[in-house]
Amino acid sequence: MSSPIPQTVPLVDFGQFLHGPVREKQKIAKELDAAFCNVGFVYLQNHTVPQVLIDECFEWSKKFFDLSDSVKQRAPHPPGGTHHRGYSAIGLEKVSQQVYDKKELEELRAVSDVKESFESGNPDDETQPNIWLDEEDIPGFRRHMETFFDHCKDLVHHILRALAISLSLPDEKALSGTHKRSLFQLRLHYPPVSASAIRDGHKSRISAHSDFGTLTLLFQDSIGGLEVEDPYNPGTFNPVAPIPGTVVVNVGDLMERWTNGRWRSTVHRVMAPPVNETAHADQMTILKARYSIPFFATTDPETVIEALPGCWDEAENPKKYERITAWDYVQMRMAALYN
Numbered sequence: 001m002s003s004p005i006p007q008t009v010p011l012v013d014f015g016q017f018l019h020g021p022v023r024e025k026q027k028i029a030k031e032l033d034a035a036f037c038n039v040g041f042v043y044l045q046n047h048t049v050p051q052v053l054i055d056e057c058f059e060w061s062k063k064f065f066d067l068s069d070s071v072k073q074r075a076p077h078p079p080g081g082t083h084h085r086g087y088s089a090i091g092l093e094k095v096s097q098q099v100y101d102k103k104e105l106e107e108l109r110a111v112s113d114v115k116e117s118f119e120s121g122n123p124d125d126e127t128q129p130n131i132w133l134d135e136e137d138i139p140g141f142r143r144h145m146e147t148f149f150d151h152c153k154d155l156v157h158h159i160l161r162a163l164a165i166s167l168s169l170p171d172e173k174a175l176s177g178t179h180k181r182s183l184f185q186l187r188l189h190y191p192p193v194s195a196s197a198i199r200d201g202h203k204s205r206i207s208a209h210s211d212f213g214t215l216t217l218l219f220q221d222s223i224g225g226l227e228v229e230d231p232y233n234p235g236t237f238n239p240v241a242p243i244p245g246t247v248v249v250n251v252g253d254l255m256e257r258w259t260n261g262r263w264r265s266t267v268h269r270v271m272a273p274p275v276n277e278t279a280h281a282d283q284m285t286i287l288k289a290r291y292s293i294p295f296f297a298t299t300d301p302e303t304v305i306e307a308l309p310g311c312w313d314e315a316e317n318p319k320k321y322e323r324i325t326a327w328d329y330v331q332m333r334m335a336a337l338y339n
């Protein structure tokens, strides 16, 4: 299934879905369908998260990671993979792609992911309460993150409505309605690292993986380095360069299973950004800091994920995956992430 054409990530004007007549909505739903069938990634333009809030979130991110280690450690990510909140120092988490064997995981960890992260979730989520620093440690941070969470959550629900149309589901709320509790997760990443160590394979910013949930929104700064695997040429990765004013949206594993493989949960990673002649000399040694803000959406945990109507048929396109609850699937993947 090799294709000579590199699979680039298309750009979709989501404003036409939000504000356009029915015909426009359907056109955008089709464009999303094509993007998710081909590469599993899309750039969305004219979405609903205000640029000023995104810019502020990057500023808060810098302020947070600039705090001393001892302050950041006052909101530590709990050990284990079930409570995904708070601060993770460099090296705590190593993303892996479907590796569950303990020994293999240890070997993989020898190539460390050089990133710090801070995670927060829906303030109403009692199963995974947020872990904040004290207000006086970083005044205003919590309020901003909660507001930003709300905007990202709303965008996810808009996209899910569009996707229900993409799949010709009988009810526009069919997908959004299974994300009722919005148990989503907002991450801040900050990974400074030596460029040569990344280029010679000793370190990665984030190693190749697919996301676990249904959809991910990704806000990236202007540094670059995100790459997606070309589904038609496994092992070949293409850059997803930052485009100002857009958010990257990608399909996660649960969505791939739900659509019976129609939409791809494409493997991606963060490497050194491409070097060009204009790159500053010190870019070749220590890469500039890179901040990114992924927002992971998933269904309510008890949702049974099995091929949606219209995504399978007995004769030509049988169900490819076992039914599994969202909770069981995500726990299985998370357990591989933390010691």
Ligand SMILES: O=C(O)CCC(=O)C(=O)O
Residues within 6 Å of the ligand: 187, 189, 206, 211, 218, 220, 226, 268, 269, 270, 292, 293, 294
């Ligand atoms: O930082 C990025 O651009 C990507 C982050 C990512 O893929 C993840 O956290 O799952």
Ligand SMILES: [Fe+2]
Residues within 6 Å of the ligand: 209, 210, 211, 268
């Ligand atoms: Fe990811």
